[in-house]
Amino acid sequence: MSPSPGDTGTTGPGPAALAVETHGLVKRFGHQLAVGGIDLAVPQGSVFGFLGPNGSGKTTTIRMLLALAAPTHGAVAVLGQDMPRSFRTVLPRVGALVEGPAFYPFLSGRANLHRLDAADANSPAGTRAARVDAALDRVGLTHAAGKKVRAYSLGMKQRLGIANALLAPRELMVLDEPTNGLDPQGTREVRSLVRSLATEGTTVFVSSHLLAEVEQICTHAGIMRAGLLVAQGTLAELRRDGREQVRVLTPDMARACGVLARLGLVPEIAVSVPTDDDGGLVRAPVPERRGEPADIVAALVADGVRVRGFAVEAGSLEDRFVELTGEGFEVVE
């Protein structure tokens, strides 16, 4: 996938317009490279999942999209206009949740939204009360709207943060880990909220490190690793790019590995699948120059490997994600 401008991965005729576009975007904090030159292309109308492990640069990128931080190098265009230069015309059309909600604890939820809405000099004061109440209703906070935010639970604050992003009709929503701290019910509500926004034509740019979440709601995704955008495109494209895998279920795992290695594959014992009396899972990416899969079974059996299960599967998005970002738990610096 070459993320050149215009090649957005959509199937429509001609290059789709981009809601967010960056070129060689770099952000350095002193010596630390937080974002290392990324070319994002988020098509208008898409639900774009911005995936990556902790510390991979998602929030930093979002801050640059929203003119909170200036890029060290590179260019950012949001809704077709240069940022941060055009923030005045761009930001009123963008709703955002950045690195968790933040409110005045001594004010009620409703008063907080009034204050934040009034912060934009051009937001119409006449409709403010109605818009605030509609946003509160949309996130299910109507009953708690009069409570001081100090008395809100984590999930209630998160909902209030999303309500703040919904104060006006938006063309783009930027949501940084929107389901953080939400209960399963709240998580589902956010998902359906994102879907309803998408059907209204709003582009949704949602960062997450939860793959399942992205798979459920997104049409597109970009995967960050240590400040680099290692892949982006439609979910189907990302899955397709994952290599097919041979999966062998067997009690004789060591011997199976030996056979597969002799056939020129690179096998590994899948740690995610527990080994029991029935054996465990050995898997290996199918080599470029693939032969008949049945030959692999024949070779295994000829060597006395007791094969309980055999499959050649397309890589799941999860495999692809792990393949791109590494399996380890260590935060990559």
Add this chain to the structure above:
Amino acid sequence: MLAALAAIPVLIAVVVRLSAHVPPGRGPVFLDRITQNGMFVAATAMVVAIPLFLPLTVGVVAGDTVAGEAGMGTLRYLLVAPAGRIRLLVVKYLGAVVFCVAATLVIVLAGSAIGALLFPVGPVTLLSGDTVGAGQAEWRLVLVAAYVTVSLAGFAAVGLFISTLTDAPVGAMAATVVLAIASQVLDSLPQLAWLHPWLFSHYWFDFADLLRQPVTWDSFGANAVLQAGYLAVFGALAYGRFASKDVLS
């Protein structure tokens, strides 16, 4: 904080009322005149508040302006609204100035009220020897409040600038208050006489001209020019710092 400021004249008035007699010439200026005329409570309270209480409260407010929002994380949401960085600074500074107005007025009004309550109120002899009625004297006190507000305007701009330097409001407040103290200490060292006219606290006590007949505006003007200079310099510094600042809180 306004309540704390209102407590100063109340405290002074109550203490003077309860004590048998105040030896003349001791304690803050005007203190010994309170028992004859309650109008002097507000004047005394102002003299007491200028070196410490007012810079303390104004320093807290001015130091909190930007750093407080950054510390709470609300700064990023204000900017994304978008509030506009210049507009945010201007509104925050105006908020600090409004606090200065409220603070000085609270001292004058609370002082006048408690003075009228506990002591006789009558015509006041001004520093020039002329005597004016209580109404005119109250008006002079409001003029003093205006003078002190102007005195604090430059200092508030310094606080605003310091507030753009950090995401920790307590640090910004402390640094701002320390500067007010330092400026007054430097102003009291005769070896640094060349520096004195440039210190923002230099004219803080020079409101005596407003208590003469007729009122002379020279010190008011000199003070206003100095404070405007501080506002221009530190306003520009705050803008320079904040306009390009990465908001990472």
